[in-house]
Amino acid sequence: MAGPTPYMALAFILFVIGATGLLTRRDALIMFMSVELMLNAVNLTFVAAGRAIGNFTGQISVFFVLVVAAAEVVVGLAIIVAVFQKRNSASVDELSEMKG
Amino acid sequence: MDLLLDNLWLIIALPLAGAIALHFAGRFLPEPLPGIAAAGAIGLAFVIAAIAFVPLATGDAEPRTLMLWEWMPGLGAAFEIRWDQLSALMTLIITGVGMLIHIYSVGYMHGDPRFSRFFTYLNLFAASMLTLVLASNFAMMFVGWELVGLCSYLLISFWFTRPSAAAAGKKAFVVNRIGDFAFIVGLMLIFSQFGSLSMSETVLNHPGEVISPSMATAIAILFLIGAAGKSAQIPLYVWLPDAMEGPTPVSALIHAATMVTAGVYLIARNAAIFELSPVALPIVATVGAATALVAALIAIGQNDIKKVLAYSTVSQLGYMFLAVGSAGYVAGVFHLMTHAFFKALLFLGAGSVIHGMHEEQDMRKMGGLRKAMPITHATMLVATLAIAGIFPFAGFFSKDEILAAVFANGGYYFVLWGVGLFTAFLTAFYMTRQYIMVFWGTPRWVEGLKPHESSLWMTVPLMVLAVLSAGAGFINAPQLLTLEHYLDPVFEALHPAHLESELPRLLGMDGLALGLALVSLAVALTGIGTALYVYARSSERFREWFANATRRPMAASENAFWVDKFYGKTIVLPGKKLAQGMATFDSSFVDGTVNSVAGAVKRIGMALKPLQTGYVRSYGAGFVAGVIGLVIFFLTRGGV
Numbered sequence: 001m002a003g004p005t006p007y008m009a010l011a012f013i014l015f016v017i018g019a020t021g022l023l024t025r026r027d028a029l030i031m032f033m034s035v036e037l038m039l040n041a042v043n044l045t046f047v048a049a050g051r052a053i054g055n056f057t058g059q060i061s062v063f064f065v066l067v068v069a070a071a072e073v074v075v076g077l078a079i080i081v082a083v084f085q086k087r088n089s090a091s092v093d094e095l096s097e098m099k100g
Numbered sequence: 101m102d103l104l105l106d107n108l109w110l111i112i113a114l115p116l117a118g119a120i121a122l123h124f125a126g127r128f129l130p131e132p133l134p135g136i137a138a139a140g141a142i143g144l145a146f147v148i149a150a151i152a153f154v155p156l157a158t159g160d161a162e163p164r165t166l167m168l169w170e171w172m173p174g175l176g177a178a179f180e181i182r183w184d185q186l187s188a189l190m191t192l193i194i195t196g197v198g199m200l201i202h203i204y205s206v207g208y209m210h211g212d213p214r215f216s217r218f219f220t221y222l223n224l225f226a227a228s229m230l231t232l233v234l235a236s237n238f239a240m241m242f243v244g245w246e247l248v249g250l251c252s253y254l255l256i257s258f259w260f261t262r263p264s265a266a267a268a269g270k271k272a273f274v275v276n277r278i279g280d281f282a283f284i285v286g287l288m289l290i291f292s293q294f295g296s297l298s299m300s301e302t303v304l305n306h307p308g309e310v311i312s313p314s315m316a317t318a319i320a321i322l323f324l325i326g327a328a329g330k331s332a333q334i335p336l337y338v339w340l341p342d343a344m345e346g347p348t349p350v351s352a353l354i355h356a357a358t359m360v361t362a363g364v365y366l367i368a369r370n371a372a373i374f375e376l377s378p379v380a381l382p383i384v385a386t387v388g389a390a391t392a393l394v395a396a397l398i399a400i401g402q403n404d405i406k407k408v409l410a411y412s413t414v415s416q417l418g419y420m421f422l423a424v425g426s427a428g429y430v431a432g433v434f435h436l437m438t439h440a441f442f443k444a445l446l447f448l449g450a451g452s453v454i455h456g457m458h459e460e461q462d463m464r465k466m467g468g469l470r471k472a473m474p475i476t477h478a479t480m481l482v483a484t485l486a487i488a489g490i491f492p493f494a495g496f497f498s499k500d501e502i503l504a505a506v507f508a509n510g511g512y513y514f515v516l517w518g519v520g521l522f523t524a525f526l527t528a529f530y531m532t533r534q535y536i537m538v539f540w541g542t543p544r545w546v547e548g549l550k551p552h553e554s555s556l557w558m559t560v561p562l563m564v565l566a567v568l569s570a571g572a573g574f575i576n577a578p579q580l581l582t583l584e585h586y587l588d589p590v591f592e593a594l595h596p597a598h599l600e601s602e603l604p605r606l607l608g609m610d611g612l613a614l615g616l617a618l619v620s621l622a623v624a625l626t627g628i629g630t631a632l633y634v635y636a637r638s639s640e641r642f643r644e645w646f647a648n649a650t651r652r653p654m655a656a657s658e659n660a661f662w663v664d665k666f667y668g669k670t671i672v673l674p675g676k677k678l679a680q681g682m683a684t685f686d687s688s689f690v691d692g693t694v695n696s697v698a699g700a701v702k703r704i705g706m707a708l709k710p711l712q713t714g715y716v717r718s719y720g721a722g723f724v725a726g727v728i729g730l731v732i733f734f735l736t737r738g739g740v
Contacts, residue, residue, distance in 0.1 A: 023717050031716070092717070
């Protein structure tokens, strides 16, 4: 059984991909997917670390993260749909009217 | 009876209710109604006061204190009414004369666009003054004290569209504030010494058990300054002649029945404290005598019918101060009462003249009004004789009693007696001069003017006041001394330690009292005779010679010895300069500091504004950068 290191490496790669996606894409849907990627990267570290130290608390935390992520997606998708209906686009750069 | 005595607060509440009702409903009422309502309110208060006065006067009832409600228990300040001989007498004067002035005003203010507003103020004035005299507590007294100041401001500047009226109101208010300041400090001393603001037995009758003579001196002097402001004594009298800018009934109300008597009342009420001090009473008497003399000298040269009366008021108030300063408290209060009658009559008569002359106030443009205004003429003659001190009119008795009280103290007071006597001569002189200029001789009024007698609204109060001015002196005539006996309980506890008053003995027997009375009567007659000779009987050549010979002193008198100018140069102008400097400091330094701080914040905000791009990705980048920064921070610091 390998140590947690490979899992951690994979989680790091996934997180970086997610973060890069979040920072570079303009489409709100893609950005959401990137956020999911980052969350799952974190989930992976929880599971790996929990198994490595023989404690299930980390794995239980994953469920919380999943629930919160699901709730976030519900609200977020509703907003995105509403915005799309209004503007026929889901590009976040067009929603910059609140700038200073 | 008891029911009435338990509800004496009605005396204050009635005019106050009148003022409140008129404030809200007055403008919807047609003309005479607000006046009738206001006169009714104070008239009812007079009736209540008169009924409640009877048992007190007959000795069937004791003075009482009526607790209305606790106000600031920690200070001993409550709303409580003191119904004793002195406050009852003051209440009768205020409500009685006040009611007559209200009735007169219905005629005088006829056609004024702010008719009902005028009566709102009059009623409020009466309520304030009644609060002042009925207070059994320095805090409540101070409430009334300040309220009469406010009302005088409102009424003097009633015709506020005239700049002079607005300025006069302001002047009255500001000069009064100077006196009020001293009064407040005096009240603080009272509180610090007695531990309460209540006019307890100790304060009123035995202050010596608590305070030392030097402390009594301090309180007395501060009270004197406060009284000088309200009662227009040297050096704070300058507001009162200017107060003539208000409607004439206001002058009558302020000068005769209410505000200006507050100072005399204050000193009479706190006589025990003044008695305790070795110097306070002579100072009060000196201030009074000096004021009486100076104001009388100024009155001689005035040509405005109301200005003569204004300075006459200042002078007569000086008499009252002279009286209380000579421990002749009853004489002072007596003169306060008779003066209320004849000075109210004089002012209302002058108002009637002004009315009949179509707003002409310059006596040089009057003359010969005797036939055109018979009632006004007759009543004014009574008032003139009364103030001049001619037997048997009211002023004779009260003035004579004051002079006797001053004389009885001996020593330094002989000088003051002489001053008082000379002032009596001047009083008779300038009042006769006014009477002659207005009513005698050939008409000097403008072409086409038809003077007419005033309406009944105005002449009936004149006639009532004339009866009072003629007869009120007998209330305290020698041998009878009704007022003396009546007021005895208030002042009996006072034992003038510094002034060996022999007044009772003097008045009771020997020929001295009679002699003094004859001297003052002779002086008054001389004054009248001199004025008659100078202004009515003498030849044209003598008159010319007289005018030339007295040109310089008359000019000084006409200009009131330039005191106003002097105050303007020494106090008002530096004050204005200081205020201007402060204003510059405020607008440049204070505002500049505040504005530059605000400007700096604004500039920082402007500089930071571009950070808010509205692009989610740039916020995200900042977020990630922050996280990376934190991670690096913790890693280099060697763990969390």
